[in-house]
Amino acid sequence: QLQLVESGGGLVQPxxxxxxxxxxxxxxxxxxxxxxxxxxPGKEREGVSxxxxxxxxxxxxxSVKERFTISRDYAKNMMYLQMNNLKPEDTAVYYCATDTKLxxxxxxxxxxxxSWGQGTQVTVSS
Numbered sequence: 717q718l719q720l721v722e723s724g725g726g727l728v729q730p731x732x733x734x735x736x737x738x739x740x741x742x743x744x745x746x747x748x749x750x751x752x753x754x755x756x757p758g759k760e761r762e763g764v765s766x767x768x769x770x771x772x773x774x775x776x777x778x779s780v781k782e783r784f785t786i787s788r789d790y791a792k793n794m795m796y797l798q799m800n801n802l803k804p805e806d807t808a809v810y811y812c813a814t815d816t817k818l819x820x821x822x823x824x825x826x827x828x829x830x831s832w833g834q835g836t837q838v839t840v841s842s
Contacts (some may be wrong), residue, residue, distance in 0.1 A: 718831045720812050724837030728802055733834035736797040736836060743831075745793055749815040749822030751829055752786060752797045753840075754808035761811070763824025765797060775824055779805070791830030800839045809835040 724736040736752070751766035765776045765786040774786050785798040795812055813829035815822065822828075 718814065720814070720831055720833035722812050722833040722836040724841060725810060725838045727839045727841065729842050730803055730840055732802050732840070733798070733800045734802065734838060736799065736810055736812075737839075738795040738797075738833060739822060740793045740795075742816075743814075745788065745795065745814060746790055747818045749820055749828075750795050751813055751815070751822060751824065752795075753813060753826055753829070754806075754810045755835075756808040759808075761826055763826060764810070766822030766824055767795070768822040768840060769819055771819075773821060775822060777824060793819045799838070802838075804840045807838060807840050809837050 719741045728734055749768045752764040754764050755762050766791055767774045767786045768790050783801045788795045798841045803839040811832050813832045816830045
């Protein structure tokens with residue numbers, strides 16, 4: 717059974733950076749789009765970024781464009797989210813997840829994903 721484990725969250729000041737990691741075990745991510753989502757208190761879980769299997773196609777929510785960068789390492793079976801110029805509104809629990817279908821171009825819709833990790837808390841505050 718697929719297991720996803722996120723790490724790298726923490727407390728950072730506005731303008732700071734964090735790099736989140738998502739490690740997969742018991743399953744290869746090679747054939748699936750993978751995504752990062754976040755959920756702030758009292759809000760719906762929203763798509764932040766995703767990366768497809770082919771040609772490194774990526775998508776970003778408008779709120780994080782030019783600040784966040786998603787990447788994947790096939791050899792290590794891992795995914796990353798580099799977050800720069802963090803803002804207080806980025807505060808949330810961040811989750812990684814895999815697409816439910818093989819080779820599909822990634823989307824930011826949580827309905828297309830399953831196998832969620834346990835999440836990692838990101839807090840942006842001075």
